[in-house]
Amino acid sequence: MKAIIGAGRTSYDGWLSTQEDELNLLSIESWNKLFEPDSVDALLAEHVWEHLTYEEGIIAAKHCYAFLKPGGYIRCAVPDQNFRNEWYQQMVQVGGPGPADHPAASHKIVYDAKTFVQVFEAAGFEVSLLEYCDEQGDFHYTYWNEADGRIGRSFRFDTRNSTEGVGMVSIIIDAKKPLIIKSKIDDRND
Template sequence: MTSPLKVILGAGSQAWAGWLPTQREQLDLTNRASFEDYFGDRRADAFLCEHVWEHLTLEQGRAAALLCFDFLKPGGFLRCAVPDANFPDEEYQRIVQIGGPGPADHPAADHQIVYDAPLFKDVFEQVGFEVELLEYCDEQGRFHYHGWDVATGPIYRSLMLDHRNRDGKLGNVSIIVDARKPE
């Protein structure tokens, strides 16, 4: 029996046990051929993608969702996180805004969109995923957390893992979704 194929999309410096880290050069969310070359006839059991989708336009994000759907096994999932447009912190919003602050090499410099939870959920539902919101802020800025198991796919910028979320204070949040491909 082979072990599950679990792939981090746009891993950057992230490395999690049991997950294969990939960069854009290996798996480009805007290029179907890169997925065909990487996977061949195989399909992933799970994808993990943290703070990458905001670097795509909305149209590219929808196409990337379809690409992930196509390269997942039935019953597989994509756990995906992006900055949250409804997190009520001015400095956070300044940092994650479209175009981002500071020099051109700042990670947020090429942000194309800042999602709210309904729009982000819709990106995945429109291509056939069943989507569960795990963490997000609503339109009033209230944070919502739906218990999820970090062991099934860690997201650093989350309530449980981010070092800025301590002692009852939220210092950094993400919209986190589980997008599951139906069996």
């Protein structure tokens, strides 16, 4: 089982495309209607988490963790606070750049890579950064396989990027649920 969260018009063979009215990230009841705990192999969310507050993002990540199989993962992308491009920053700003029907109008946060990783680590995931800009605005890229979840607003797949320059980037992570869940051991001397 693989599912796209907040898919919009995105659909890929072998992936269940969901919309917010079908899967509310913050509602455990909504999750339970679609999935069994520990049953999902992979989740994909492109430009969804910025529509949640930081605290809601952690709740959503915890729900993802609960429904992913051990070894399962979520590939997730959000706008990057450290991308040095004025047009881009206006487009992704909290509250959006224009009318209430603009997609960014419901943005509640713009993440930097460190803060976005913290959201998923707080839920128990092991997180790998695939694409991001650092604090100096330098872009970093690690090859990732699109078969594991294609992100359109990425270095490789966004047509605004070229050999002349980068026009659109996202923070992209893979957050993996460990195969073995570490338990807290009571360290007592008996």
